[in-house]
Amino acid sequence: MTTFSAYGMGPKGFLVNRPLNDYEREHHFDVKRRASDRMHYDMSLIKLNSTFVECVDKWYSMRGFVAMVGTTFFAVALYAIGAGIYLATTMSDWFFAVAALIPAGVALFVTKAFLSDAFTYTHYPIRLNRKNRQVYAFRRDGTVLKAGWDEFYWTIYNTKLGMGGGDLNVMGHLLDKDGATVKESIGLSLVDAGEPGRQNQLMFFEFFRRYMEEGPGPTLEALKPVPLIMLPGVDKEKENWLFGWELLTASLKGMPLLQLLLQVFFLPISLFRWIVMRTSKIPRWPQWVEDECAIEPGDPWVRDGRHRAGGLPG
Structure with missing residues (x-):
């Protein structure tokens, strides 16, 4: 019998205590092989350095809508x-x-x-530590999941459970001893649909895979000429209304007419997003996580909310 986890936004969270479906098996990632020759990071990064990369979760972009x-x-x-x-x-x-x-x-x-949505946490961060090859995920109840990068069953999840046509996102599953039953799941931020969406998921996972397997230098070099734009210090202060509105509008980057027409939805959602952020707490990693993810003094690859030159891509 399937049940729902308490991870992330929503009273349901993710389906757990269930078998992997055919779609997940078909789109399973091998962390030792490139998922794509290109990559992107979907404006999801909070921190990046030689020790770890930290990103927001699947629910972050839709905050305010619920x-x-x-x-x-x-x-x-x-x-x-x-x-x-x-x-x-x-x-x-x-x-x-x-x-x-x-x-x-x-x-x-x-x-x-x-x-x-409101009166919870502003986001549920996921931290991937390449030095100890551990993944840390902030749960809805304030506890932290810790598991090995290689322990996760990384795949693309389809919300229609393998029937096609649903929303897609990269998921990391922890499996039971049988190697087929999902016990806990985390979801990376990018949500997309259709075949173009599947290709986007491949490029999105490749960013994190390459960081974990090759390090920040080769990853950022391969990202060029795309600039690295970090989120505005959401680990330290709550986002303002303007950024929330920009983030919603940027979800249709490259489609200025639609961006304009859909302001009838984006503007009220941005107001509720601001309310959600005002009433929610900023998540704080426990000290043991910070100790395990200590950044070396003088790390040349430190990137955080201070690295936002150019603003959001339109």
């Missing part, structure tokens, strides 16, 4: 509850009061969804 949808449905449900109570009292027909229990259930559900 809160906005939840608030909208809560308002509709609240109106329906009020209307039911009003009709029940004015018409002396308690059928309407009983009927109001349905929107009350909806209100409870969307409140839970809202609270999975």
Whole structure:
């Protein structure tokens, strides 16, 4: 029987205690072989140095959306509850009061969804340490998953579980002793769809694979002429409204007309994203993680929120 993990945003998280599906088996990555000749990092990087690279999780780019949808449905449900109570009292027909229990259930559900977005953590960082070959992932409950880079079953996950047509993202699964049952999962940030999306996932994973296998120098050299633009210090301070709006708009980079037309959605989502970030805590790695990921003094490959020349790519 499948269950849901508590990792990342959402009351459900990721499906665990389930067998690998055919799509995951077909798109399994071999960390010793290049996934693509090209690569990119999807504006997901918090820190990069000779010891580790740290990135945001799958849920980061969609923060604010769940809160906005939840608030909208809560308002509709609240109106329906009020209307039911009003009709029940004015018409002396308690059928309407009983009927109001349905929107009350909806209100409870969307409140839970809202609270999975707001009043949580601003992001759930994932840190890949190339020196000790360990991966650290910040869970929703504030605990940390630690496992070997080579222990993970890295693959592309399809939200339609192998049927095609769903959203795609790179997942790292920890498997049971049988080598087929998923026990815990982490999700990297890029979410895409279709065959172009699959190619993007290959290039995205290749960035992290090459960093872990070859180091920061060869990785950044191979990235050229694409500039390395880091996120704005989200490990130290909460993002402002402008950055959230820029990030949402940049999701359609290269399509200026769509960027303009979809402001009717991006603007309200950016407002709710700001609310989510204001009400959430910045995750802090426990000291034992920082000790295991100590950066050498004078490391020439240190990159962080200070390295943002050029801003977000349009």
